[in-house]
Amino acid sequence: MLNPISAAFIKAKQENRPALLTYTVAGDSSKKQSLNILKSISKNADILEVGLPHNTPVADGSQIQTSAYRAIKNGIKVNDIFKIVKDFKKFDKNKPVILMGYYNMIFQYGENKFLNKCKFSGVNGLIVVDLPWPENKDFANKCKKKSIYFIQLLSPTTTKIRLKKIIKDSHPMSYFISMLSTTGGKLKVSPKEIIKSYSKIKKINPKKKVVIGFGITTKTIGKLKSADGLVVGSAICKEISKSLKHRQNPVTNVSSLVKKLKSKIL
């Protein structure tokens, strides 16, 4: 069976647009709310990235940190995250879900047990922020055996030789970090520059999908349309924080934000 992640890219391509990927933190603002958010945005998002909240996230900016601390404070555990995914899949079984997090949480859970749980809950892909290539080779192979995509991260600092090696080992989807920044930084490179770097990566193997993330908001998303996929994370986390601050419903606010993001790439 085709991995739903690949199916989502095919569908977006048919509609002549990039795939829209959203990132929300599991358990933010509560277990129930985060499930409701996933359900409400699944109509407009093509792929859902679900963050494993960690309390020493070295690559995340303040928006995602705030979401993660909030989720942890509300008592989220790794098993709850799998339950959220499983419950979501009951609601929309074909929508691809990617878990994104830091390696220590997988390491403590046990790699094999973690992957079995992923398979059981319906997780389709994994992004591990601090498990770069080549350190991730063994784990990526384990993922492959379970038909779970291990998504390699690529950065503006990744050298050309390294890019080639990573792409060679990569699964059908990779993730290009738009600029030197933690998540949620202000876009400090022009979209044109980003697309230029993206195209260089695509050239290595045009069949493999590459999404762009970091610093993407409603303002910038339209200018990056030519990519295979675009990830929005911090802007959504910020929307949740803002909603809570103003005592508004984060589910409806996030839902309309994602709708707006979608409209910009049509």
Added chain:
Amino acid sequence: MKLKKGIPVIDQGNKLGFWGGKFGGNFVPETLKKPIEDLEVLFNKLKKDKKFIQERDKYFKNWIGVPTRFIKLENLTRHVGGAQIWSKIVSDANGGAHKIYNATVHCLLAKRSGKKTICGDTGAGYAGKMLSMAAKKFGLKCKIFMGAKDIARQQPNVKAMKKNGAEVVPVYSGSQTLVDAVSECMRFWVANCDTSAMCVGSTVGPAVFVRICGWSTSQISRELKVQLIDEFGSIPKKLKLYNCVGGGSSSFGFWNEFMDYDKRQCEFIGVEAGGPAKSKKHAAPLTYGSKIGILHGAAQYVNQNSDGQIEETESISAGLDYPGISPLHCFLKDTKRARYTAASDEQALEAYKLVTRFEKLRPSLEPSHAFAVAISESKKLSRDTVVVVNSCGDAYKDQGILEKRLGKKYVKSN
């Protein structure tokens, strides 16, 4: 797992930077792979470069003021009535602590790589203070990340950093201590690695930072070896080296040159921060059997829960208040080369009182932990045993805490 003889411990890691096959490594975001590799290439080249070594030694001698003293604590020895208690007064170094060695080397490396800015983390404020001093000396812009809780409790060092022209960035996330400062500093580096160098303040972080720091602080044991031979004619038959362990930079540097001696002749004792006697929280992952986890890019024993969330620590000493521990110390523990134990806040304070009562020496709260264990074990040791405690920091920075906990009379100079 085995410690090899004749090879510096910092060079005993495997290709991926793991000591003993499982401690250390490079668990970093992709963006940092290249800058880390660049730093590795530079460091591996320069540490073999005679000119660079000469340059380092010149600054160590003329600016840091090495060697630091090695003295016998006669009155304390008489009072305790067991082993001879000596101390290596590393706090003599310019700035008042061992952090100056690593800071100086990092600034020299930053200059060579053409970086204009250097960022660093700090807990007790010493790593930050020294980095600000070295940055000023070498004409680099300096940015220091420090937990808000630590800024409040280590004001003298914060003032010094600012005086040296560094920007001190308060970190409000998490427990607002060293662990959060290191995270925030790494985040800054992720976003600015093209223009800025990073100095990790201890033997922690991605493997190359562990190696650079260990290489730098080893100055301490190079001096001590000479001083011991000067004093005793040879390395004593029964030698015990006590050192506090937070991240582990001073202890590693204090032991490195003695690594190949049999541990029955030359024993290493690392003292972690046990925290308040009544609290369950501590900063002693080796003593209390914490599990291996990943923190700040390296696999190490670390205080964490079953989900892999890093646990909050508690210690009177900001410099030891860290949930993890250097991969080098994990390696030394599992190869049984070093022994680790903990002292509580209260024991450290008692030791501080005792040392200052008998000697003209004011160890900061960090080495006071080492003194606590050294004093209590010395009682049972023979007179021909030579106990050496690394007094790696000066208590000037702790005056606020000491006044609060012990009263005014312990703050004034002896």
